[in-house]
Amino acid sequence: MYFAVGPILALLISLKYTQQQTTKHQKEYEALLAKVELLETRNEAVDKEMLQKIMTTVMPIAKAVNKLNQEVGL
Numbered sequence: 001m002y003f004a005v006g007p008i009l010a011l012l013i014s015l016k017y018t019q020q021q022t023t024k025h026q027k028e029y030e031a032l033l034a035k036v037e038l039l040e041t042r043n044e045a046v047d048k049e050m051l052q053k054i055m056t057t058v059m060p061i062a063k064a065v066n067k068l069n070q071e072v073g074l
Helices: 002-074
Strands: none
Touching: none
């Protein structure tokens, strides 16, 4: 009888432990997935903002160069 109870008890304990570890890792995965999605949205917002800042910085320079080229005759 003890030969059957020991392995069955070990199996039940290992199954419970595996289930707990699986749920723990699933929660960690979902948290990391949420962080990645947040970083992606922030990155897109920063890219759009950076493009606008670059355009506002470069546009006056481009206009001045164009005006200078017209005055020089190029």
